[in-house]
Amino acid sequence: MEVKKQLELTLKASRSMALLSEDKINAILNDLADAALEHTEAVLVENQKDLSRMDPADPKFDRLKLSPERIEGIASDIRNVASLPSPLGRILSETTRPNGMRIRKVSVAFGVIGIIYEARPNVTFDVFSLCLKSGNACVLKGGSDAIDSNTAIVKVIHSVLEKHSVDHNILTLLPADRAATAEILNARGYVDLLIPRGSQGLIDYVRENASIPVIETGAGICHTYFDEYGDADKGQAIVENAKTRRPSVCNALDCLVLHESRLADLPQLCANLPDSKVVIYADEKAYAALNGHYPSALLERATEESFGTEFLGYRMSVKTVPSFIDALDHIAAYSSKHSEAIISENEERLDLFRKMVDASSVYCNVSTAFTDGAQFGLGAEIGISTQKLHARGPMALEELTSYKYLIDGNGQVRPK
Structure with a gap:
């Protein structure tokens, strides 16, 4: 089927979604969670075909890979979404004008949302x-x-939608070719909002070539600043978790920023990283502090390219700074405005960090690995917005709505 025809069918199907009750939507989602588990083996067989075409050393390999445990997690997230209140029909504001008109601002669906994504079948x-x-x-x-x-x-x-007699065109998978990409980038009148999920290159391409509204998501160049007042035990646990839990995801640690007065603690902060064979690109002072305390095969001298890089693997950089302000300056210069963290026991420093760091998610003594819709109690996420227009941070149900005004009266007319 031609892409334009598919888009027409999806647009038409979208109009009927306003008639679906909340109970029916929840029933579909719970049945889908069951179906995901029931069809785990069949999905994994197809997933293995994709995996066989990718180099395991590719950072995208981990994102591409599904497993029984990951599908169980997906099913759990689907059930969580079903359990959440509907974001639709919420009265955001209400007023009655002097002439008796009643005006309500009410949350509504966007209509049709387009997603361009890379090797992430969970999406x-x-x-x-x-x-x-x-x-x-x-x-x-x-x-x-x-x-x-x-x-x-x-x-x-689609099998679950058909079971519930819902038009399966409310979900359309376009062909995986460039022609389909060009179509969706310019699907004015068919797609209301476009969200890219993937590499910085993909996000830049979509932003530069789309003629429909785009929300930027995904690229995460994440820093953790270990302050002069930081607790080394907390720092060791946080650095290990943020770097090694899942290094291929956008909330993984890329750069440890260290106050130079705590250089003696750097070996402890990095003590658990050799277990995961993490390569460290250290500046001169950090290199001297780690030399002899960190495996030489995993320790390299940093270059300018070591900073402002989303590594997406078992690699990270270390930047030494002489002051808190220098730490803020370094983060401001290289951040993608995704997730930034500080480790400190000084409340004044924590408060300043919260106020001065420009990112969608700012952490104090917590791993950046928590930037995730499910971890925020949102059920799941459609992406992490790194921009400021409309949505910022994990985008879930509320962020997938717009609003309209409903005006009720009794024959009022505007004076000439």
């Missing part, structure tokens, strides 16, 4: 569940690296 489940719960149809444009996984997952979703 297919996440996007559909969030879009359904928020009353939106969705158009998915995955990459060729995950085509078999995405096709299998969409088949599972």
